[in-house]
Amino acid sequence: MAERVAGPEIERLIQLLARLPGLGPRSARRAALHLIRKREELFGPLAEAMQVARERILVCSACGNVDTSDPCTICRDPRRDPAALVVVETVADLWALERAGATTARYHVLGGTLSPLDGVGPKDLNIESLVGRVAENAIQEVILAVNATVDGQTTAHYITDSLAHASVKITRLAHGVPVGGELDYLDEGTLAAAMRQRTAF
Amino acid sequence: MAERVAGPEIERLIQLLARLPGLGPRSARRAALHLIRKREELFGPLAEAMQVARERILVCSACGNVDTSDPCTICRDPRRDPAALVVVETVADLWALERAGATTARYHVLGGTLSPLDGVGPKDLNIESLVGRVAENAIQEVILAVNATVDGQTTAHYITDSLAHASVKITRLAHGVPVGGELDYLDEGTLAAAMRQRTAF
Numbered sequence: 401m402a403e404r405v406a407g408p409e410i411e412r413l414i415q416l417l418a419r420l421p422g423l424g425p426r427s428a429r430r431a432a433l434h435l436i437r438k439r440e441e442l443f444g445p446l447a448e449a450m451q452v453a454r455e456r457i458l459v460c461s462a463c464g465n466v467d468t469s470d471p472c473t474i475c476r477d478p479r480r481d482p483a484a485l486v487v488v489e490t491v492a493d494l495w496a497l498e499r500a501g502a503t504t505a506r507y508h509v510l511g512g513t514l515s516p517l518d519g520v521g522p523k524d525l526n527i528e529s530l531v532g533r534v535a536e537n538a539i540q541e542v543i544l545a546v547n548a549t550v551d552g553q554t555t556a557h558y559i560t561d562s563l564a565h566a567s568v569k570i571t572r573l574a575h576g577v578p579v580g581g582e583l584d585y586l587d588e589g590t591l592a593a594a595m596r597q598r599t600a601f
Numbered sequence: 602m603a604e605r606v607a608g609p610e611i612e613r614l615i616q617l618l619a620r621l622p623g624l625g626p627r628s629a630r631r632a633a634l635h636l637i638r639k640r641e642e643l644f645g646p647l648a649e650a651m652q653v654a655r656e657r658i659l660v661c662s663a664c665g666n667v668d669t670s671d672p673c674t675i676c677r678d679p680r681r682d683p684a685a686l687v688v689v690e691t692v693a694d695l696w697a698l699e700r701a702g703a704t705t706a707r708y709h710v711l712g713g714t715l716s717p718l719d720g721v722g723p724k725d726l727n728i729e730s731l732v733g734r735v736a737e738n739a740i741q742e743v744i745l746a747v748n749a750t751v752d753g754q755t756t757a758h759y760i761t762d763s764l765a766h767a768s769v770k771i772t773r774l775a776h777g778v779p780v781g782g783e784l785d786y787l788d789e790g791t792l793a794a795a796m797r798q799r800t801a802f
Contacts, residue, residue: 407669413654416647421635422628423621431621433693435651436658436667438620446617447655450636450648453614457637466637468608492634 410436462533464509464526466491474498474506481505484541487530487559489513489552497545505543508533513551514558525555527562534566544572611637663734665710665727667692675699675707682706685742688731688760690714690753698746706744709734714752715759726756728763735767745773 410432418428435443459465460472467473474480484505488494494507510525522528534542542563546552560570575593577586586594611633619629636644660666661673668674675681685706689695695708711726723729735743743764747753761771776794778787787795 407657407674409650409654409657409669410667413647413650416643416650417621419639419643419647420624420632422624422632427623429696430693431623432654433667433691434622435654436692439655439658442617442620443651443655446614446620447648447651449610449614449617450644450651453610453633453636454640454644454648456608456610457640466611466634468610473608490634491637492631495630 463507464491464511465494465507479504482537483539484543485530485533485539486543486545488545489547489555493545493547503543505541510546510555513546513549513555515551522558522562527559530559531562531566534563534568539566539568541569541571544570546572548573548575664708665692665712666695666708680705683738684740685744686731686734686740687744687746689746690748690756694746694748704744706742711747711756714747714750714756716752723759723763728760731760732763732767735764735769740767740769742770742772745771747773749774749776 413435414425414428414432417423417431418425420428423431435446456468457466458468458470458472460467460470460475462471462475465472465474469476481504484503485508486494486497486503486505487508487510488497489510489512491509494509497503497507508526508530510527510530512520512525514520514522514525530542533539542559544556544559546556556572563570574597575590576597577583577590577594583591614636615626615629615633618624618632619626621629624632636647657669658667659669659671659673661668661671661676663672663676666673666675670677682705685704686709687695687698687704687706688709688711689698690711690713692710695710698704698708709727709731711728711731713721713726715721715723715726731743734740743760745757745760747757757773764771775798776791777798778784778791778795784792
C-alpha cells in the first residue's frame with residue numbers, strides 16, 4: 401500500500417502487525433481493516449489491553465515465567481510442591497502444561513535449547529540458575545519437560561551432567577501414543593518407545 | 602490458560618488478539634508471548650501505533666475510504682480524474698487497486714454487497730450516496746470493480762438500475778486469465794470469458 405492511500409499511521413500499524421507470528425503483510429492489512437471496522441468493540445479494548453500489559457508484565461526472577469508480579473503467581477503459590485521443578489524450554493511450554501493441569505510442581509524456564517549451530521551455548525540459557533535453585537531449595541526431583549527434538553534432548557543431557565553432583569532425581573516426560581492418536585499415523589520411534597514403556601492395563 | 606498462570610492482563614490481551622482475522626486462540630497466545638519477548642522492538646511500538654491509529658483514523662464522508670483526514674487523501678488529490686468513480690465493495694479492495702496503480706479515478710466504497718439471505722439490502726450499502734455523487738459531480742464513467750461473485754454481480758446489476766436515469770457510462774472490470782496464470786488451472790467460466798473478450802495481439 402502506497403503511503404498516500406491511507407496515511408502513515410495506518411501504514412505503520414500494518415507494518416507492525418505483520419511482524420506478529422502467524423500474520424503476514426496481507427493478513428496484517430486485513431487485521432488492520434478489521435480493527436478499524438470494529439473500532440469500539442475491538443480496536444479500543446485491544447489498544448488499551450496492549451498498553452496495560454506492556455506496562456505491567458514482568459519476567460519472574462525465580463523461574464522465568466511472565467506475569468504481572470515477581471515472583472510470579474505460580475512461584476508464590478504455597479500449594480505448589482516445593483520439592484520438584486519442571487524444566488521447560490519456553491513460557492509457551494509452561495502455559496501448555498498448566499492448561500493440561502499436568503503438574504503441581506513449580507517451573508524453570510530455560511529460554512530455549514542448546515544449539516551450537518545457532519550459537520546458543522549454556523551461558524545463553526537459564527541453566528546456572530537452575531543448578532542454584534536445586535541446591536538452595538533442597539529440590540528432590542527435576543522433571544525435564546523439554547521438547548522431544550534433537551536440540552531438546554541435547555539440552556536434557558547437558559542439564560543432567562550439570563546436576564550430577566546434586567543428589568536429585570532427574571526424570572523426563574514419557575514417550576508414547578498421544579491420547580486420541582491413531583497408531584497408523586505415528587512414526588516408528590514413537591511406537592517403539594510406547595511399546596518399550598508399556599504399562600499394566 | 603487458567604487466569605492464575607499469567608495474570609488477567611495477559612489473558613485479556615490474548616483473548617482480544619484471538620479476535621483478529623487470521624489468529625486463533627493458539628496463535629494469539631504465541632503472538633502475545635512474541636510481543637512480551639520483543640518488548641522494546643515490537644510491543645512498545647505496536648501499542649503506540651494502535652493508540653495513534655485509533656485516535657486519528659476517520660472514514661471519508663465522500664468515498665468511505667479510511668484515512669486520517671476527511672475527505673481522504675485520494676478524494677483531495679487534484680490529479681485524480683474528476684469524471685470517473687471506481688465502485689468497490691470494501692476498503693481492502695480500494696487498497697488492492699491502489700497498490701496495483703490500476704486507476705487515476707476516485708473511489709466509492711459500498712461497504713459490502715447486497716445479500717438478501719444475510720439481510721443486507723440497498724439501504725445498508727452506500728448506494729444512495731453513489732447516485733448522489735454521480736449527479737452532483739457530473740461523473741461520466743462509473744467503473745464497477747466489485748468481486749466476480751454472485752453477490753457482487755447482483756449488486757452491480759442493482760447499481761446499474763439505480764443509475765439508469767443518469768447519463769453515465771457504466772463499465773466493469775474485464776474477466777480473463779490472471780497475469781502469470783496457467784490455463785490448465787483456470788475454471789471454465791474464466792476461460793470462456795477470456796476467449797469471448799480476446800484482444801488484438
